[in-house]
Amino acid sequence: MWVKLAFKLFSREFRRGELTIIFAAIALAVLTVFSLSSITERIGLNITQKSSDFIAADRRLSSNHAIDTQVLSKANEFGLETAKLLYFDSMLFANDELVLGAVKATTQEYPLRGKITIKDALTAEPYEVTTGPTEGSIWLSEGLFYTLNVEVGDKVELGAGIFNISKVLVKEPDAPFFSLSGNKRVLLNYNDIEKTQAIQPGSRIFHRYLYKGEEQQLTDYYAWLKPLLKSNQEWQGIKDRQSPLGNNLDKAERFLLLAGLFGIMLAAVAMAVSAKRYCERQYDPVAMMKTLGGSRRIIRNIFLLHLSLVTVFSIAVGLMVGYVLQTIGADYLISVMGAELPNAGVKPWLLSSFIGLICALMFSLKPLLDLFDIPPLRVLRRNLGDTLAISRVHIALSLLTIFALMWLFSGEIITTLILFVSTLFVIAILFGISRLLFAAGRSLGLRPGSSWSLAIATLQKRANANAIQLISFALAIKLMLFLVVLKSDIIDDWQQQVPEDAPNMFIINVAENEIAPLETFFIDKNIPHEDFYPVFRGRVDALNGEAFARKTSKQEGEEKDEEAKEGKRREPNLTWLSTLPDDNEIIEGEWFADNIAESEQIEVSVVDHWRDSLDLELGDVITILVNEQVIEAKVTSFRKVNWATLKPNFVMILSTNMAGKVPVMYFSAAQIQEQHTKDVSQLLQRYPTISMIDIKARIEQAQSIIAQVSIAIGFVLSIVLISGALVLISQVQASLAERMQEVVILRTLGAKGRLIKLATLYEFILLGAIAGLVAAIVSDVTLFVIQQQLFNVDGRLHFYIWLLGPLSGAVFVSAIGYFMVARTMRQNTQGLLRKLS
Incomplete structure (x- = not known):
């Protein structure tokens, strides 16, 4: 019996649009997660496959x-x-x-x-x-x-x-x-x-x-x-390669991962807010059912069936729309990149369906329980049930659900924690600001005929609802600002690593007497090139006179010296220089003195990660074994090196008084263009012992990854923008009935249409500006942490988004919000009363 009644009520409410909000929220959650996870997975697979070319296999x-x-x-x-x-x-x-x-x-x-x-x-x-x-x-x-x-x-x-x-x-x-x-x-x-x-x-x-x-x-x-x-x-695999290519691939995947996490956060917020709004709109029908003899069990079964039906239907629609959306996006990316994108597999389907189901269950549970507790006397006293207490347990479960879904999607606890904590920070700040703002607004009073006063009064009247709206708007703006700035920083960082004038050819095995004719050749042919560096190989054999552990022979029954320190097994390329290379930065100590050539003490500058692995300190003396020759050098500085520039760099640079002590070859790099191919061939004929290593393919691959990620970010931004707009629309749509009542009352009291319209516009401008300001500040601080922890780049603040945030928030929220309520304000009072009835 109740099933038949439930289907009748479901059909009627669906036609009336009563289920539109919760349907849109679940569908939004599913399509956002599906489209983002699908397109990012396909791009990630494409980047991985392209990168696999560089090991000729998977x-x-x-x-x-x-x-x-x-x-x-x-x-x-x-x-x-x-x-x-x-x-x-x-x-x-x-x-x-x-x-x-x-x-x-x-x-x-x-x-x-x-x-x-x-x-x-x-x-x-x-x-x-x-x-x-x-x-x-x-x-x-x-x-x-x-x-x-x-x-x-x-x-x-x-x-x-x-x-x-x-x-x-x-x-x-x-x-x-x-x-x-x-x-x-x-x-x-x-x-x-x-x-x-x-x-x-x-x-x-x-x-x-x-x-x-x-x-x-x-x-x-x-x-x-x-x-x-x-x-x-x-x-x-390609990710195991210690190269600029492997590092950029890792950064690209981390960025695409962040994009998927943003989609989950936005969808969860939309679902939580929409479920509460929907249940609040059902308070009166539930009170009426109880008055007519409906039991709590029947009412519970009816609304649980409604939730199940709308969940299944919305998940199906969300998957279809998400599939179409990601197909359009993938086709665009294919046309731009000129390459096929691999299929994403079943993960986006399963993940988005699961997230839609969990969101519907977890974020609807407490509002539904509140709905079942509505007293029958509400039919006489309409305010009964409006002040149901917010359950701390439900809030904690909701937050835990969001965190679990983000962790499930990312598989990285640090990334999830950074984004989750920053979001909680946004919520806490906005609740505090909303309370202070709306309380302070009361002291301003309501000046008759002022649209600003009417807007502030409206904000005060819906303080709790507006606080929730502020959070929704701020999260959407935060995600957009986050992606925009991170895209700009990461892409710029990569492009600086591989600039247009980066060398694409290494020249090695150059004898000292061949340097002059090579430099003349490069100048005559207008070929940009780096300096010629003296290069030799050496192994760090001891520290402060204490030898590092040497490799023992198990065949001869040797036992390893457990007390000896572990050194570096490989022999890196070393050099001596008088000036610090451009892409090197002294992080501790000082560079060699100008008069170092007159000193007998050889000094050495060591790259930072060798300092950690060899446990070096300033003033230590390291013993370098070059062939059979022993060189002792004092550590005077530690350097940070940007290896991704593809320019010549060295783990250890010695002072110039090292010159003449060991045999060396010379090494350089140049930027060779297609028109130089014939000239380079003739050069190699004259100097057959010189070797040239072509690294153009590596540069092209790095630039290809940058281009693909840049395009992907643009697609992700559009998805986040659409998702944010849908969240805003659902928020405003939930308050349309209340706004209709306000318009009727204000018109009855003689308020002019222009006053009401401006007050509504100012209300959304204030909400958007406040949300944008908080979103900008928190986004900037979060970006600072993310850049250092996830992308290993120097974090920096972006004060321009502190202005961009409020401005974009005010424009974004006011444009969509005013558009949603404009139709309501254009209707006459009689039409509004008919709709309210």
């Missing part, structure tokens, strides 16, 4: 020795595509010339991601291919052609084998970012390794295995593989 396994064939066969069982690589050095011989080349032997499946760039001749145009050389042929980098004085089609000896030179190797997707092999690279077919006879017991070789597949397949395979890995084997 994952790679590196090993110093061959691994069991079961490892690759098992990968095929998991549905993964695989390829094998082998790296070794070997001599090449042709035309009485002998040179050591860096050989990479590949199977035909290589590369699994990305493409190889080759040329049919030194003067031909480059093009891309998806497989390596066939058996019996070999591809050489351009420098080897000049050193060996060969052309495409000639024969070359590699080890004991003779191969046909079939292509000029221009670029490999997984070429090392910096390698001393430079332009002495060789690409060989994997099946020809035995022909070279270069691999003998004890040979220094390096194995790499590539994998391509879906993320779940890779994760499952790694779970099987991990227990089998040795300590000298490493499983890597």
